[in-house]
Amino acid sequence: MMLLELKEIHAGYGPVPVLRGVSLQLGEGEILGVLGRNGMGKTTLIRCIAGTLPLTQGSIHFAGQEITRLAPHERAQLGLTTVVQGRGVFPRLSVWENLEMGRIAAGGGKRSRLDEVIGYFPRLGERLRQPAGTLSGGEQQMLAIGRALMTHPKLILLDEPSDGIMPILVHQIAEILLQINRREGVAIVIVEQNVPMVFALTDRCVILEKGRVVAEGTREQVSQSAVMREYLAI
Amino acid sequence: MQTALSVLVDSMLITFVFALAALGLAIIFGLMGVINMGHGAMLTLGAYFTWFATTKGVPFVAAVLLAAAGVGLIGLLLEHFIIRHFYDRPFETLLLTWGFFLISTELIKIAFGTDLRTVTNPLPGAAHFGSFVLPAYQSVVALISLALIVGLGVMLYRTGLGIKIRALVQNAEVASLLGLNVARAYKLVFVAGSAAAGLAGALISPMLSVDPYIGNIFLVRSFFVVIVGGIGQVLGGTLVGSFLIGGSETFFALFSGQVVAQTIVFMLAILVLRFRPAGVLRAQ
Ligand SMILES: Nc1ncnc2c1ncn2[C@@H]1O[C@H](COP(=O)(O)OP(=O)(O)OP(=O)(O)O)[C@@H](O)[C@H]1O
Ligand SMILES: [Mg+2]
Numbered sequence: 001m002m003l004l005e006l007k008e009i010h011a012g013y014g015p016v017p018v019l020r021g022v023s024l025q026l027g028e029g030e031i032l033g034v035l036g037r038n039g040m041g042k043t044t045l046i047r048c049i050a051g052t053l054p055l056t057q058g059s060i061h062f063a064g065q066e067i068t069r070l071a072p073h074e075r076a077q078l079g080l081t082t083v084v085q086g087r088g089v090f091p092r093l094s095v096w097e098n099l100e101m102g103r104i105a106a107g108g109g110k111r112s113r114l115d116e117v118i119g120y121f122p123r124l125g126e127r128l129r130q131p132a133g134t135l136s137g138g139e140q141q142m143l144a145i146g147r148a149l150m151t152h153p154k155l156i157l158l159d160e161p162s163d164g165i166m167p168i169l170v171h172q173i174a175e176i177l178l179q180i181n182r183r184e185g186v187a188i189v190i191v192e193q194n195v196p197m198v199f200a201l202t203d204r205c206v207i208l209e210k211g212r213v214v215a216e217g218t219r220e221q222v223s224q225s226a227v228m229r230e231y232l233a234i
Numbered sequence: 235m236q237t238a239l240s241v242l243v244d245s246m247l248i249t250f251v252f253a254l255a256a257l258g259l260a261i262i263f264g265l266m267g268v269i270n271m272g273h274g275a276m277l278t279l280g281a282y283f284t285w286f287a288t289t290k291g292v293p294f295v296a297a298v299l300l301a302a303a304g305v306g307l308i309g310l311l312l313e314h315f316i317i318r319h320f321y322d323r324p325f326e327t328l329l330l331t332w333g334f335f336l337i338s339t340e341l342i343k344i345a346f347g348t349d350l351r352t353v354t355n356p357l358p359g360a361a362h363f364g365s366f367v368l369p370a371y372q373s374v375v376a377l378i379s380l381a382l383i384v385g386l387g388v389m390l391y392r393t394g395l396g397i398k399i400r401a402l403v404q405n406a407e408v409a410s411l412l413g414l415n416v417a418r419a420y421k422l423v424f425v426a427g428s429a430a431a432g433l434a435g436a437l438i439s440p441m442l443s444v445d446p447y448i449g450n451i452f453l454v455r456s457f458f459v460v461i462v463g464g465i466g467q468v469l470g471g472t473l474v475g476s477f478l479i480g481g482s483e484t485f486f487a488l489f490s491g492q493v494v495a496q497t498i499v500f501m502l503a504i505l506v507l508r509f510r511p512a513g514v515l516r517a518q
Contacts, residue, residue: 100397101412104397108394
């Protein structure tokens with residue numbers, strides 16, 4: 001059974017359509033990369049899956065149930081969590097409070113994964129009392145990922161985690177995401193412009209262009225597609 | 235010396251009464267950004283509920299708790315049927331809560347009449363220190379006000395619920411993406427702010443005569459307290475704002491009449507807003 005399934009979804013802002021019939025499938029514990037240039041609808045796709053933007057057509061299934069009309073918090077409670085573009089840490093909450101919010105937002109009672117998170121991101125462990133707004137961009141990204149992990153998700157949606165982070169750190173974060181995926185069995189959908197980051201994480205990707213999936217397949221297949229050659233040349 | 239001491243004590247008592255009166259507004263405005271023009275009416279309702287319950291033989295403390303619960307319930311209905319549909323539109327919520335103020339004031343007049351009502355002071359005694367007097371009831375109310383502010387601080391900064399509320403205030407969308415039921419959290423905050431206003435009205439009722447406009451005495455001051463203290467500075471801001479507004483009002487009243495004192499204070503408040511628009515506690 002598929003963990004996540006989008007069937008022909010359409011969405012946009014006002015009369016302007018942005019997504020025009022996107023279909024995707026993802027199995028449990030899989031990683032899917034979604035590549036696309038600026039303004040091609042990557043964030044819009046994330047918002048549709050997360051539930052912050054309603055679909056105009058199509059349907060979304062997650063973990064064996066239709067979630068097309070569920071509110072974002074209801075989707076999160078089913079194990080679908082999102083790391084937004086720009087990371088969205090709570091700036092005036094401490095690092096520890098940000099992480100704790102991940103654990104308790106849906107009602108508490110979950111086992112704390114603080115030790116695991118600090119294991120993945122030791123830099124967070126050294127800064128637990130620091131206000132999250134004073135962290136560097138890279139540290140904020142680590143915090144956002146760690147906080148997502150605290151919710152005990154089945155699937156994490158990541159919107160451009162490489163945005164504004166230096167390449168060496170991007171590489172480290174990709175490594176850690178892979179570890180998280182392997183050890184915790186968390187599936188990941190990562191939306192990116194950074195091709196190396198996506199290729200470091202997964203074999204399976206799709207290319208989004210003007211609201212449609214224009215290429216799909218393994219790294220090799222996608223690399224060979226005409227769109228990708230054009231894309232990499234830019 | 236005696237005068238200085240008694241001005242200081244009077245200022246402290248006034249500070250805590252103002253803080254109590256402003257707390258509900260500070261919660262709803264500071265945490266949700268909703269300008270609750272109905273705040274004064276909620277104070278008034280709290281006072282009338284207390285008057286009504288005590289005349290029916292309910293003990294004062296129980297009447298106060300009933301008044302807080304009753305106004306909390308009214309806040310719940312107001313939020314559920316009206317306000318929650320307009321959270322993203324500040325001007326509409328301002329008009330709607332003002333409508334609530336007008337309607338509830340008329341309903342109060344119909345239900346309770348316009349005569350002045352008195353709630354018997356449950357603690358009429360006072361401690362005398364030479365020429366200066368410490369009224370028992372006002373002192374107890376000041377302590378309750380302080381306890382509420384400290385309790386709210388502990389809740390906001392030391393509990394999981396507090397983390398959720400502060401996270402919600404800082405980024406509602408991300409809070410919902412982590413699983414927080416944002417609509418329910420807003421509802422909780424609105425009801426808490428309403429109940430705080432009801433409690434304040436109830437506790438203030440024995441200090442003044444109760445009429446349909448008793449809440450208005452505190453409405454403008456409450457706004458000044460919240461704005462001078464700094465919006466979003468729910469605790470420190472409310473205390474500091476109350477001290478500046480209440481303290482200077484007491485101080486200037488020594489040299490002039492009440493009305494002149496209030497005018498001076500409001501002018502000072504406007505100056506503060508001109509030069510420190512984010513409140514005295516926060517540099518821009
Ligand atoms: N709130 C909005 N209102 C109107 N149009 C919007 C809104 N958000 C995005 N758009 C438009 O939708 C299109 C897709 O935007 P989207 O944010 O999904 O792109 P993206 O692929 O995430 O881009 P980036 O790589 O820059 O983050 C763009 O043309 C954008 O201008
Ligand atoms: Mg984007």
